[in-house]
Amino acid sequence: MSKIAFVFPGQGTQYVGMGKELYENNEIARKEFDKIFSNLDMDLKAVMFEGSEEELKDTKNTQPAIVAMSLVLEKLLREKGIVPNYVAGHSVGEYAAVGSAGFLTVEDAVKLTSLRGKAMSEVSAQVEGSMAAIIGLESDKIEEALKNVDGIVEAVNFNEPKQTVIAGEKEAIGKACITLKEAGARRAMELAVSGPFHSSLMKPAGEILKTALEEFNFNSATTPLIGNTTAKEITDVDSLKEELYRQSFGPVKWVDTINTLKEAGVTKIYEIGPGKVLNGLIKKIDKELEVVNIEKLTDLD
Missing domain, CATH: 3.30.70.250 (Malonyl-CoA ACP transacylase, ACP-binding)
Structure with missing residues (x-):
């Protein structure tokens, strides 16, 4: 029997106004966004819906914005009765996968992403x-x-x-x-980026994140997550914490991740979040995989 995977995009896919259409036209989306926004110590709503492009490009804002939109869309897709057998995310998209897999609540997954964004922003400024x-x-x-x-x-x-x-x-x-x-x-x-992300120079950000992880209440996964650094299944909390720590200064093995999903029997992949970057990459890795983009309410219809 063919299987389904949810995958989530990373930095670079953001745009001003992202998520606004969902917030204004769907009650479930509005409630989910409001839970996310009220759980943060920043005005993410203003940054996403009305902010300047420069403000949104700031790593500490970009990362939680992408994960917030991705996880609200994920919730709406599940409302349609579509449930994944596996989840994965590209770079910061892995944090949306953490929420989708059930390791954290949606609002805590975004809160952790916000802490990651701040840590990476701080370290990038120093190197x-x-x-x-x-x-x-x-x-x-x-x-x-x-x-x-x-x-x-x-x-x-x-x-x-x-x-x-x-x-x-x-x-x-x-x-x-x-x-x-x-x-x-x-x-x-x-590339026009603010730092050497995923390189060994970012290890101090990993150390900050390692401490921050202990502040969150993680659960075992309800859906296996394919990790960026290993391209292997993760379902237990200790393995996930190690992955998130290492991922901040380790590689994103996206080719191996897609091959792992294919070998596990996945034939259909939903790319959930802003943009269509992963669609293009997946088609170049394996043309046989069907990829469906979920970014707007019309995509859900």
């Missing part, structure tokens, strides 16, 4: 780091070439077979882009 997307070169060749680059630079997001993101020290990223083009990459472009 001279950046990221770059490498297109048209296999990940094993990228990792091999990076061994010859001076400074800290690591392959961190394995997005699809020929698209990998690297992160590290700003100067090392510049050198790596030149080296990787020489090694055969079609494109090597620095």
Whole structure:
């Protein structure tokens, strides 16, 4: 029997006004958003619905905004009787997966995301780091070439077979882009991000997060979560805490995650949240998988 997975997008998919249509036109969505907003020490509603693009792009705002919208949409999809066999999320999308899997309540999943965003924002401001997307070169060749680059630079997001993101020290990223083009990459472009996310430079953020995790009341999962750093099933709380800690300075193995879902019998994937980024990546990993985007009320109809 074919299985279903819910997947949730990461940073970069945000836009001003995200979630406003849901809030204004659906009573369930409004109630869920209000629970989320009242559980935070920031005015996320104003940032999402009326904020400036600059404000929304700030990591400490971006991350809870994406997870909040994703989890409200997830609730509406479940109301239609659609239930996942597995969940996964790309980078900060893993926090929406935490809520979807039943490890935390929706409002606590967003609150934890907010703490993660603040920790990453603080650490990013202290390190001279950046990221770059490498297109048209296999990940094993990228990792091999990076061994010859001076400074800290690591392959961190394995997005699809020929698209990998690297992160590290700003100067090392510049050198790596030149080296990787020489090694055969079609494109090597620095990204407009505020820090070297998922690299070892972010380990201090992981330490802050590790302490914050103890403040939350976790439950065992009702749905298995496929972890970013291992691409393996997680259902118990201790394994999840270890994953969230390591994920803040460890890789997003998205290709392996999708392959794990396929091997587990998943044939249909719902991408839940802003944008259609994961749809494109999944199609490049495995064309046979059916991907349905859930972003607006019309998608739910």
